[in-house]
Amino acid sequence: MSAEYVVHGAAGSGSVPVEATLTLLGLPYRVVENAPWASRAAADAVGQVNRLRQVPAVILPGGELMTESAAILIHLADRHPQGRLAPAPDAPARAQFLRWMSYLPAQIYSMFWVRDEPSRLAADAAAEKVILERTAQRIADCWRMMDEQVAPGDYILGDALSVLDLYVAVMSRWTPRRKVFYQAAPKLTAVVRRVDADPRLAEFWARRMPFEGAWEG
Structure with a gap:
């Protein structure tokens, strides 16, 4: 214990x-x-x-x-x-919170099991290249579809930061990285930049995931 x-x-x-x-x-x-x-x-x-x-x-x-x-x-x-990092179980925003918290790992995060080691599914190097290209496109498409269906305030679900915002801020740094994310998800762009700049996490981001260099793409 x-x-x-x-x-x-x-x-x-x-x-x-x-x-x-x-x-x-x-x-x-x-x-x-x-x-x-x-x-x-x-x-x-x-x-x-x-x-x-x-x-x-x-x-x-x-x-x-x-x-x-x-x-x-x-x-x-x-x-x-x-x-206050999630809507309460009886809050109006709870359904959408659960929807997007499930969407992210199912539709986007799951792509990285393939991308981290494409030989798991590819027969040869040429197939690996195709897998990497198509999974990157799939990730961008999923960000685009999410962006089309949300109506953010300061944060995705309104004016309060939630773990959903933290999840998106981190995952949007992964391939195809932020430059593609910004193009695919313009409404979510302001949200992730606000999370990046949260002063309560400044030291944490600098230590665990510096928002500079390659993370932008």
Whole structure:
């Protein structure tokens, strides 16, 4: 039994929105740094916690394991409602919150299991190139479809920051990166830039996912 959250993750990865959420909530946590795509040893280390060898994997203070970034984010927001990082279960915005929190991993995040190692599905190098091109296009198309169906205020669901905004801010940095995202999702662009500039996360972003250089594309 521990008082802290233990986050198995890596800088720039899907653990970052979880870490950002814990930071905003002021909850004690530590990161076990392992990027499973970087080496066999790192993948094996993550595999000791999550058999899928994927991050994030979080050990809750009670010792229970949670995986799947969207589930972790929803759990944290709901478990700590004082942080106001998700609409309440009976709030009008709750349905759309759940919709987009499910959409992101199902339609976009899932593409990166393929992109990180296209040889998993490709027969040869030529096929790998096609997979990378088509998954990048698919990701851009999904951002475009989301953008067409939201009506943001300062943030995606209105005037309050939620874990959905943190999730999008991080994922939009991944390939095909922000320049493509800005073109595909003009309404979401102002939202992610606002999240980037949140002073409460300035030190965190600088340490875990610096918003400069290659992240823009």
